[in-house]
Amino acid sequence: MSSDSPTPASAPQAMRGRFAVEAVVAALAAVCVVWLGNWGYASLQSTREVGHRAQRAVAIADAVASSAGRDLVKPGALDTEAKRLLALHKPLIAGIFVTEQGGVDEFGIARGARIKWGEHGLSAATKQAIVNQEKGLIAAAEQAMRAKKRLSWSRLITGIDQGQALIAVPYRKSAASAVSGVAGVIVRATPAPARSPDWVWLAPLLAALLTFVALMAGLHVMAAGTIGQLGAAAMVIFAAPALISAAEGGVQILAADHLMPHDAPPVNAALAAAEGWLAGSLCVLAAVLGGILGFCAGLLRAIRRDPTPYAYVGPAMAATGVLIFVPFFVGVGLSFTAVDGTFIGIDNYVEVIRSLADPNSATQFGRTLVHTIIWTVLNVTAHVTIGLGLALILNRPNLRGRKLYRLLLIVPWAVPNYITALIWKWMFNTQYGPVNVMLGMLGVDTVDWLGESMLTNFLANLVTNIWLGFPFMMVISLGALQSIPADLYEAASIDGASGWQKFKHITVPLLKPALFPAIILGTIWTFNAFNVIYLVSGGGPDHQTEILITEAYYLFTVLRRMGLAAAYSVLIFVLLMAYTLITNKLTSATEAVDE
């Protein structure tokens, strides 16, 4: 059939079945990628933890060494310092020792004094191993000194067993003198880093496979059914943070490398994790690249087969893609970053969740969420009750002035809502506001509506939003009521139904299809009623009337915590999406895209 026939080609339906297998494979691949991503992320965390501990331990060793260099003359001071460090870093270090070079005897054997602190909880074997290490270190130091050579290391890190490490730092008594001794700390067993699985060598293979699958899935993603699309979407969504982690992991490994002198024995476990980590990242990268390539190829193929539809849809798609979807995904990406833009994984979300239990936290997600839900439920209930009630009254037969009433009652909808919010801010003005003036006439004392009371602020917001929201529900209800054929009511009357029964069995069921989408829409609007909250109460007092969206705005504009604000927004999106999908499933109120 010629390409620009008005009748749609039916090919995609035919393809749907054919690509079902690929869709399933794509979904499996997505699961793989998600798993790899998670594992990679966990590895990253422990790698980072290892590096972090190593860094701190080195710093402590340095401190001990410099202290030893200065204070060896006064052993008491060194003793105090060592004990202080040990107490301060108890979970990190098991012991501190200083070996003083006591000169070398004629046989060339070091006879240094050894002072030690701590060493509790170490096995005899471990202690022996440490002493042996020390001896070796001293010997090496002596040798270097005698040969008048500089030591090739300034710090030495050796693993002892099970992740316990010895960090040794040679010290001098003065800048001019040669090595006087070795100070060291025994680092406690670190949390075992996620070890790379034994099948790490399979990674390139897996990567190739994933690339292929992703390529195929991408090629047909647009023709494949919903499963395929979901698989691909999952792949992109989960792979993206993992990919960012991959880059981050590379940096981390470089940093570790930089930290450790080249000839020092590596922190094996950490490197192993990094190795597995890279393998995982490679797979993720392959999958993402394959997916993107495949998608582009599929799109190109479809465009080449029949460019007409894409010519019509393309410009709008491109514009929304660049200015809505890219910012959206960048926003999602931002939610994984810290204030300075570095990647911090899900820390922002962790912070959000922790704030649920911590009343002193800067963010009050839990409180605000509860408040937002109460806010939304109260508003929507009021909108529907008032709107439907007025619609039923307006729909009465022989009502005089129906048109005029309708005209007046939709005024709030016609006023731009930022102006509505500001008008009501005036209405609730403490000094001059008409609300207080009227209350005054009733003998009520002046109320500081937008002042220090959470309740009055909340009420002011609520009244404003109810005022501006009910006309929409009223108009929708009225339209739906008027489209109910009168003969249904006539038939029901003949069947002997009472007024209430007619309302229950005819009006309500026939209103539902119009009212449910309106309620969904109204809920989304109210949930995100930024203008009202921001302009009326401003979230005050002390953020108590904030809803999620205004709190996110506050985090963004005032605290400049973009990452946290983005995390808030993502959570809002997820909540609303879930709400819509669930409501839709429950009511089937809105029809699917397929007509």
Add this chain to the structure above:
Amino acid sequence: MASVTLAGINKRFDDVHVVHDLDLAVDDGELVVLVGPSGCGKSTTLRMVAGLEGITSGELRIGDRVVNDLSPRDRDIAMVFQSYALYPHMTVYENMAFGLRIRKMAASEIDSRVQEAAKLLGLSDLLQRRPKALSGGQRQRVAMGRAVVREPAVFLFDEPLSNLDAKLRVAMRLEVARLHKRLGATIMYVTHDQVEAMTLADRIAVMSLGVLQQCASPDEVYRRPTNTFVATFIGSPAMNLFPVTSTTAADGQVTMVGRGIQMTWTSGAEQAMPGELTVGVRPQDLQVVAESDADLHLRVDVLEPLGAETFVYGALEGGADGATGQRDAATQERCASPFIVRLPPDQSVRSGDLLHLKLALPHFFDTQGERLSQFDD
């Protein structure tokens, strides 16, 4: 004008095979009506000829050109839609001129063609109106006028009269017939209304389930339906069908027995009749006789007096219960529908009576529902 030839045309939508191996030739100047129940593939066939649907396989020729891959604008056809498809934002004149303007025809030529077509269809006074201001019949005529001005090789009509009320439909039917006569045009005409088919067609193509059942003159289709589908689809009320078991005696006398049936038939043919067959008889080919002369016995259920005639509905009753042989499901179903007899109006028949009937002009079908044409008179 040109002929249209469909050779081995197939159409598949996904897994649904809509049109099977369709062979049909419409001669130059001929009016062929495609008729069949809804979903039989007749509209799809027409849309394939128009170029609105792709052809899965087979060859479509208009005149001498193979047009499978030509877009509609290059096929030199015009189509009249069931919904008329008049452009609401254009006047009648603009509607009729649209196709010509698109083709960059000179304005004077367009004008003369439109005026001529308007005269032909009695639309001259309505040219400046919008479709909204026209009656159903007038809209229908504008739709035809729009096709006429194009002077195409082939006219395609897709159920053009279905949206009209019964009275107007008769009038417009005549209009179409007149147009055909005046223009001598090649026309493919789709309808589900068998009266339209019978009255308009040079030839009728009966389709069912995507398969062409029979393509012949209206008379032929009526007199010699090729199978039980055509037999029951064409003619109103439908032909009665009943299963019988036959035995052929040495002298060529055939005895047929079934529920409520006991009849003999002298076959002119050489061969013996098959043992199991289905007999068809039109309601008007039955008459009431004495019990001893009767072939059939009918228990009357409902009467429909129509003034000029009376239709009697009932079920065959009594006699030996023969004809147990397997028949195809569709024929079996057709045999199960109520038996109908057309009687002169003055009969004093009442519900519950047992009528004794003699039949003339029987049609014989085999167990697969195919016509046994060797036993035709």
Add this chain to the structure above:
Amino acid sequence: MSGKKTGTDRNPSQQGSGPSWLPHLFLVPFSVATLYPVLYVVKLALSGNDGASASPIPTSISMDAFATVVGNTDSHGNWLFGQQLLNSLVIAGLTTVVGIVLACTAAYGFARFEFPGRRVGLLGFLATQMFPGILTMIPLYVLMQKLGLLDSIAGLTLVYATTSIPFCTWTLKGYFDTLPRELEESAYIDGASRLTIFTRIILPLSAPAIAVTALFSFMSAWNEFVLAYTFLSSEQAFTLPVQIRNYVGDKDVQWSLFAASSLLVSLPVMALFYALEKHLVGGLTAGGVKG
């Protein structure tokens, strides 16, 4: 609405029970409640803030507030009100034109073609309606900052136009879906190309729907506050909503100026709203949600 009788004429859903003044007992207070704040704004604009009073009837009539608002100039003597009015008009106008052109073609593509990616595209457009504005705002802020479009009309227009596309597309697609396909098939057989069909059949037929959608998109750009408030920082670049907000800023509250400028800004769009309201509801429920 079809010709069959509907509830408007004689709908016994609510039997005319009770006295005839009963409905008015409910309707009058609600009407007063909807009208009161608006009337009060008129009073504020005409009489200024004349102390605590509950009456919405102007005590004196003075055009001073309007004159101040319209004559608003900055320290260099630039006519700010004119500049800001122009900003609002240009932004809303460009938004409408760009948005509608792109939405029309896209809506037609979605309504009339079956192609790989159609479902994804449509659902994607629907999903954008659920994106919290803040989420896209943050990256857009950074993007506009990088492009140097932060405090400019161009940047805001770009953002408004794209955000209006999905809604306009859905609304128009809903309308295109109701146009009978036979019209296009007929034109197609008559020899029209796809583009001819689009421009000579579909667009003229959809003129009313396109007009309504365009005006709606104009209104939403005209009334947009948050993005403008966040992206614009210099008075020269403000749109009118931002200026209105600034009249009742945190330091300096001028209620009568707020009232006068609100009236100036919202009366035209309120008039538009009343003219379009019937279509708007249809678009929201049929096009926006149902598809």
